[in-house]
Amino acid sequence: MHDGTGRIVVQNLTKQFGPVAAVQNLSFTVEPGSVTGFLGPNGAGKTTTLRMLLGLVTPTAGTGLINGRPFAQLGNPARVVGAVLEAQGFHPKRTARNHLRVYAAAIGVPDSRADQVLQLVGLGAAADRNAGGFSLGMKQRLALATALLGDPQILVLDEPANGLDPEGIAWLRTFLQSYARSGRTVLISSHLLAEVEQTVDQVVIVSRGQTMYQGSLDQLRGRQQGRVLVQPSDTGALVAALREDGVAAIEQLPDGRIAVTGVAAKQVADTALKAGVSVYGIQEEKADLERLFFQLTSGQYAAPGQYAQPVAYQQQPPPGYQQQYQAPPQGYQQQPGYQQPYQQQPGYQQPPQDYQHYQPPAPGYETPPPGSQQPAQDNPYGRQSGQDGLGGGA
Numbered sequence: 531m532h533d534g535t536g537r538i539v540v541q542n543l544t545k546q547f548g549p550v551a552a553v554q555n556l557s558f559t560v561e562p563g564s565v566t567g568f569l570g571p572n573g574a575g576k577t578t579t580l581r582m583l584l585g586l587v588t589p590t591a592g593t594g595l596i597n598g599r600p601f602a603q604l605g606n607p608a609r610v611v612g613a614v615l616e617a618q619g620f621h622p623k624r625t626a627r628n629h630l631r632v633y634a635a636a637i638g639v640p641d642s643r644a645d646q647v648l649q650l651v652g653l654g655a656a657a658d659r660n661a662g663g664f665s666l667g668m669k670q671r672l673a674l675a676t677a678l679l680g681d682p683q684i685l686v687l688d689e690p691a692n693g694l695d696p697e698g699i700a701w702l703r704t705f706l707q708s709y710a711r712s713g714r715t716v717l718i719s720s721h722l723l724a725e726v727e728q729t730v731d732q733v734v735i736v737s738r739g740q741t742m743y744q745g746s747l748d749q750l751r752g753r754q755q756g757r758v759l760v761q762p763s764d765t766g767a768l769v770a771a772l773r774e775d776g777v778a779a780i781e782q783l784p785d786g787r788i789a790v791t792g793v794a795a796k797q798v799a800d801t802a803l804k805a806g807v808s809v810y811g812i813q814e815e816k817a818d819l820e821r822l823f824f825q826l827t828s829g830q831y832a833a834p835g836q837y838a839q840p841v842a843y844q845q846q847p848p849p850g851y852q853q854q855y856q857a858p859p860q861g862y863q864q865q866p867g868y869q870q871p872y873q874q875q876p877g878y879q880q881p882p883q884d885y886q887h888y889q890p891p892a893p894g895y896e897t898p899p900p901g902s903q904q905p906a907q908d909n910p911y912g913r914q915s916g917q918d919g920l921g922g923g924a
């Protein structure tokens with residue numbers, strides 16, 4: 531029997547695909563009650579890690595434990611973990627409701643649960659539409675609905691924001707935060723920090739199959755000191771003067787400025803004045819999470835020298851080109867009734883303010899006894915031959 535903590539523990543997990551070291555000695559812990567982002571560039575090993583955690587790929591070494599157990603020993607996995615690895619594989623001619631009913635039957639929950647989860651993900655109005663006609667964002671919602679069928683304690687989602695429009699991303703954020711606030715565990719992967727920055731509380735950052743950082747986003751921000759960006763008349767003279775004053779963290783930027791870390795703008799200006807160097811511009815730059823993420827994860831693809839620098843994009847319009855957009859004239863007033871370009875789509879409902887626990891089962895529905903094993907064919911997370919998502923595949 532699992533320990534019911536909702537904790538995910540990855541210990542020294544390693545996966546070698548022939549010559550490819552997809553995951554190398556990866557360790558991290560995911561706690562309940564918060565949304566954890568599993569972040570890293572393309573090919574960093576995120577999906578492989580999640581697949582090992584969910585029993586779909588056998589680790590070369592190490593373990594991935596959910597509630598203190600390997601996935602295969604959870605007993606009733608659909609009630610413990612809801613997972614979406616890929617929002618694909620729905621039967622195109624099957625309605626959303628029928629797709630969910632198939633899975634509901636497989637894990638032993640009543641048909642009525644299909645409509646509950648459709649409401650939860652805002653697809654209530656699309657229940658009778660065939661999944662084949664769904665947009666990518668709707669498929670993401672349907673995959674999430676499938677993962678929610680068993681009212682799981684833990685949600686594991688691989689790149690859940692893929693294909694979602696801004697409204698969908700905002701909806702997902704509210705939903706996942708509400709789910710976590712109800713004491714559950716949420717682990718989501720992404721290759722874009724900016725995409726999940728407002729959603730996650732904790733992050734695990736991986737690069738080249740290894741953990742680069744684990745902790746809160748706030749702590750990560752704290753690790754990055756602000757910089758002073760300065761445009762001097764004589765770079766060499768200012769750098770020498772700063773070094774004389776004991777300032778070592780100086781970086782030459784491609785645009786000719788220098789970036790000085792760990793000092794205030796006033797100190798840099800005073801040093802420049804003392805050294806007789808004119809300052810044409812000086813600016814304090816706050817910690818930039820995206821830059822830190824990039825520093826932590828750079829090197830995933832070591833570019834050969836000749837490709838290291840992209841050719842600069844030609845910013846200037848060609849001669850004779852007329853700029854089409856004209857700024858509004860001075861004194862322009864925003865018109866009453868002016869609509870923002872993005873409008874809420876009809877048919878999407880707001881997520882619940884606080885995630886409601888699964889409604890009591892319908893009469894006749896029996897919770898399996900603790901520790902009971904689902905029959906193999908009832909396990910929607912069972913090893914599949916394809917690369918389909920868990921709970922999202924058909």
Ligand SMILES: Nc1ncnc2c1ncn2[C@@H]1O[C@H](COP(=O)(O)OP(=O)(O)OP(=O)(O)O)[C@@H](O)[C@H]1O
Nearest residue numbers: 547550552570571572573574575576577578579721
């Ligand atoms: N079945 C496989 N056979 C061989 N190599 C694989 C297999 N699955 C993954 N890999 C390799 O392992 C590495 C990690 O891949 P993985 O899909 O886990 O990364 P990821 O972080 O999820 O990337 P992305 O953000 O692009 O989805 C990559 O080099 C990938 O090509």
